Amino acid sequence: MFKNIAFYSSVFSIALFTNVKSAESGGMPQLNPEFWISQIFWLILTFSTLFVILSKFILPKISKNIEFRKSQILENIEMAEKQKEESENKIKEYEAIILKSKSEARNYFNEARKKILQDIDKKKQQLENEIDEEVNISVIYYWVKKLGTICNCSIFYVLFSIFSNYTFNIWFLN
Numbered sequence: 001m002f003k004n005i006a007f008y009s010s011v012f013s014i015a016l017f018t019n020v021k022s023a024e025s026g027g028m029p030q031l032n033p034e035f036w037i038s039q040i041f042w043l044i045l046t047f048s049t050l051f052v053i054l055s056k057f058i059l060p061k062i063s064k065n066i067e068f069r070k071s072q073i074l075e076n077i078e079m080a081e082k083q084k085e086e087s088e089n090k091i092k093e094y095e096a097i098i099l100k101s102k103s104e105a106r107n108y109f110n111e112a113r114k115k116i117l118q119d120i121d122k123k124k125q126q127l128e129n130e131i132d133e134e135v136n137i138s139v140i141y142y143w144v145k146k147l148g149t150i151c152n153c154s155i156f157y158v159l160f161s162i163f164s165n166y167t168f169n170i171w172f173l174n
Contacts, residue, residue: 005053 029035
């Protein structure tokens with residue numbers, strides 16, 4: 001096919017140069033009616049050859065290339081949509097993991113807080129019991145001393161000494 005194109009283009013160029021020489025002698029040949037038939041012939045031949053070459057070789061390649069690009073663009077759009085959906089799903093999973101972690105951390109915090117409050121309440125109760133016990137002991141000391149001084153009885157002093165040894169042991173054993 002390329003040989004045919006080269007042959008026709010060389011014949012066309014030879015015909016063109018011969019017309020140029022004849023144009024120098026008698027004016028513009030394209031306006032001279034005796035050359036119109038040859039001009040119409042070469043016009044039809046040139047444009048039909050150009051049409052055949054374009055329609056059979058160049059345009060199919062262009063249309064094939066355009067169709068390939070369209071299909072490639074559609075594939076890319078579909079792939080982008082799939083990746084967008086996947087990324088949205090990953091974001092949702094990530095947010096769910098974050099919410100789960102936050103709730104677990106909140107639960108751990110609440111459990112630790114409850115445990116600490118229970119420990120504080122236990123220690124507070126122990127301290128209150130110890131304070132009540134010491135208050136009771138000091139009240140007893142007070143009344144024992146008061147009764148011992150009022151009555152001047154030796155029995156109160158004996159009870160006081162026995163009781164004071166008992167509390168002394170309790171204080172130092174704890």
